[in-house]
Amino acid sequence: AQSVAQPEDQVNVAEGNPLTVKCTYSVSGNPYLFWYVQYPNRGLQFLLKYITGDNLVKGSYGFEAEFNKSQTSFHLKKPSALVSDSALYFCAVRDRVNSGNTPLVFGKGTRLSVIA
Amino acid sequence: NAGVTQTPKFQVLKTGQSMTLQCAQDMNHEYMSWYRQDPGMGLRLIHYSVGAGITDQGEVPNGYNVSRSTTEDFPLRLLSAAPSQTSVYFCASSDSGGNQETQYFGPGTRLLVL
Numbered sequence: 703a704q705s706v707a708q709p710e711d712q713v714n715v716a717e718g719n720p721l722t723v724k725c726t727y728s729v730s731g732n733p734y735l736f737w738y739v740q741y742p743n744r745g746l747q748f749l750l751k752y753i754t755g756d757n758l759v760k761g762s763y764g765f766e767a768e769f770n771k772s773q774t775s776f777h778l779k780k781p782s783a784l785v786s787d788s789a790l791y792f793c794a795v796r797d798r799v800n801s802g803n804t805p806l807v808f809g810k811g812t813r814l815s816v817i818a
Numbered sequence: 819n820a821g822v823t824q825t826p827k828f829q830v831l832k833t834g835q836s837m838t839l840q841c842a843q844d845m846n847h848e849y850m851s852w853y854r855q856d857p858g859m860g861l862r863l864i865h866y867s868v869g870a871g872i873t874d875q876g877e878v879p880n881g882y883n884v885s886r887s888t889t890e891d892f893p894l895r896l897l898s899a900a901p902s903q904t905s906v907y908f909c910a911s912s913d914s915g916g917n918q919e920t921q922y923f924g925p926g927t928r929l930l931v932l
Contacts, residue, residue, distance in 0.1 A: 711858075734918045745822075745908055745923040746861075753918045792860065796917040805851065805876055806910075806921055810860035 704729050706795050706809035714815045715783045723778040723812045725793030732798040735776040736806070737767055740790040749791075752776060763787070783816045790814075820844050822924035824909050830930045831899040839894040839927050841909030848914035850892040851876070851921070852884065854905040861908065867892055869914070899931045 738746040750761025851866035863876030867886040
């Protein structure tokens with residue numbers, strides 16, 4: 703079965719500092735990995751995804767994530783945090799093994815707070 | 819292009835009442851799904867559909883029914899509401915290109931069951 707772990711409920715970072723939001727996953731085969739962001743009282747917005755190829759994926763709003771197969775991780779990063787990055791971040795995984803569409807499994811979310 | 823729309827935005831129900839949460843998408847996506855979001859629980863899959871006429875259960879299907887008569891619409895029915903169903907509900911859709919496709923989410927329906 704697929705699963706995602708986001709080990710930190712809350713991450714606090716000062717504006718201008720680099721940020722990292724951690725994610726590890728478990729799938730039977732190889733993964734497709736996604737990051738979504740949720741601003742207050744809004745739906746989820748897609749940030750980036752890893753499908754294949756380069757392990758470093760660049761996405762919206764200056765975010766990037768690095769796929770590490772040996773550590774089964776897909777940590778979200780940004781070189782310089784903004785106050786407007788404060789939101790709830792979700793990591794999600796789908797198994798590459800199965801054909802067609804199978805459910806997307808989410809982590810429990812990490813709340814990022816960027817302090818001015 | 820409206821994307822994924824959900825109605826209503828907010829609803830209050832009494833225990834035992836029934837209601838339908840509406841979800842529609844205008845992107846001709848085959849795959850649609852319903853999630854509930856609860857504090858500290860992340861998003862949990864309720865039901866999903868890989869195309870018109872095909873539905874399947876997710877992680878937490880009890881107390882909910884779905885149907886998919888058209889590609890565009892995927893309503894979620896609460897048969898007899900319970901306080902445990904107080905949550906925020908999100909509908910999502912994606913293209914039929916396989917598991918690498920991005921899911922697009924609606925704005926959510928906030929449900930309070932008294």
